[in-house]
Amino acid sequence: DQQVKQNSPSLSVQEGRISILNCDYTNSMFDYFLWYKKYPAEGPTFLISISSIKDKNEDGRFTVFLNKSAKHLSLHIVPSQPGDSAVYFCAMGGGNKLTFGTGTQLKVEL
């Protein structure tokens, strides 16, 4: 039973445009939400997070949006750069545990 789903396994975007990655969840008890970037054979790298009491958080090119009523989380990257190409995972925390989404492979093309 996958509690956290990223319905797009892959996404291709042109350099300079906006990348939008989405994440849907079923458990309304999550307290905090994070996005990670991951390369093959490496650990995930933290990007940005948001608390359940907020609906938007921005850090440079990265903005995370949380719609609690829809149980939907999204990450906007603008402008997208070739170095952003990687797999992106959303993760959700409640208590002392993180649950990861299924991942989206982002490819930023020149």
Added chain:
Amino acid sequence: GAVVSQHPSRVICKSGTSVKIECRSLDFQATTMFWYRQFPKQSLMLMATSNEGSKATYEQGVEKDKFLINHASLTLSTLTVTSAHPEDSSFYICSARDPWDTTANYGYTFGSGTRLTVV
């Protein structure tokens, strides 16, 4: 920032042998450490949560006798894959949580992972 060192980065072992993976928090004390497993092109699946000085809590479907976890100190947790078989081949990632870390990552720091290949 917080650093978690995971060793080895890759290991090849023969079927039937055991292999140990170490996870160390270098600059903080981690009361809780986590072990994940990632299959190719799939998500990170939590295997178990270990608290210093107590038994690990395993997720449903994870064999605790096969995946032995020890968290003997506040800076070290080990995962031992016992009697390894080819189906245990995977990418294993540890994470440590600093309970006093109030930064944006909620205290979670990840190791760089271990590629286990059982032949």
